[in-house]
Amino acid sequence: MIETVEELEALYGQPGQTSLVKETDRIIPAYAAIIEASPFVTLATAGPDGLDCSPRGDKPGFVRIHDERTLMMPDRHGNNRADSLKNIVRDGRVGLLFLVPGAGTTLRVNGRARLSISAPLCASFAVDGKAPRSVMIITVESVYFQCARAIRRSRLWEPDAQAAAGTLPTPGAILGELSQGVIDGRTYDAEWPGRAAKTMW
Numbered sequence: 001m002i003e004t005v006e007e008l009e010a011l012y013g014q015p016g017q018t019s020l021v022k023e024t025d026r027i028i029p030a031y032a033a034i035i036e037a038s039p040f041v042t043l044a045t046a047g048p049d050g051l052d053c054s055p056r057g058d059k060p061g062f063v064r065i066h067d068e069r070t071l072m073m074p075d076r077h078g079n080n081r082a083d084s085l086k087n088i089v090r091d092g093r094v095g096l097l098f099l100v101p102g103a104g105t106t107l108r109v110n111g112r113a114r115l116s117i118s119a120p121l122c123a124s125f126a127v128d129g130k131a132p133r134s135v136m137i138i139t140v141e142s143v144y145f146q147c148a149r150a151i152r153r154s155r156l157w158e159p160d161a162q163a164a165a166g167t168l169p170t171p172g173a174i175l176g177e178l179s180q181g182v183i184d185g186r187t188y189d190a191e192w193p194g195r196a197a198k199t200m201w
Helices: 005-012 017-021 029-037 083-090 119-124 149-154 171-178 185-198
Strands: 040-047 050-057 064-067 070-074 093-099 106-116 135-146
Touching: 029 064, 029 106, 029 135, 040 083, 050 083, 083 106, 093 135, 171 185
Parallel strands: none
Antiparallel strands: 040 050, 040 093, 064 070, 070 135, 093 106, 106 135
């Protein structure tokens, strides 16, 4: 097992120039273009109860660039566990990974976040008349792109690599198993599309 940074560096060597020069402490125009095109980002947080990585998705550009060092992201309707938000209130450190369908390049942003419940700010993110309950304000500390190797290896955007319908357990089936039948999985799956349509925003 590798137990020290020195052992790790001996195995992997030092990063090349391109791996270092791509990192900035602000959102440059090229990085802004990726953020504005992205409809999906993963949000990593840390807190006293542990780590969390959560998906966030919306229309492209849903993460607003306020200025070169500040991002704003609405918290849309979810399951009310609020794991990420609890971590942010207690710790504040966040990591974001932006993906753009069809593109191999992803963008990583690290920084610190806080939650705003300013009514005017929340209202500015409203969709179909529904405002988020809070908006995450992220102070950017580092930004850099990730090369396309992982996307290419996974064939993430290739149609013939998509999971075929019916090959994965449904959410209802999982809930039914974990609840030992207390939750009716078939009913859950049947009702979810209609429930989601009413609570998307």
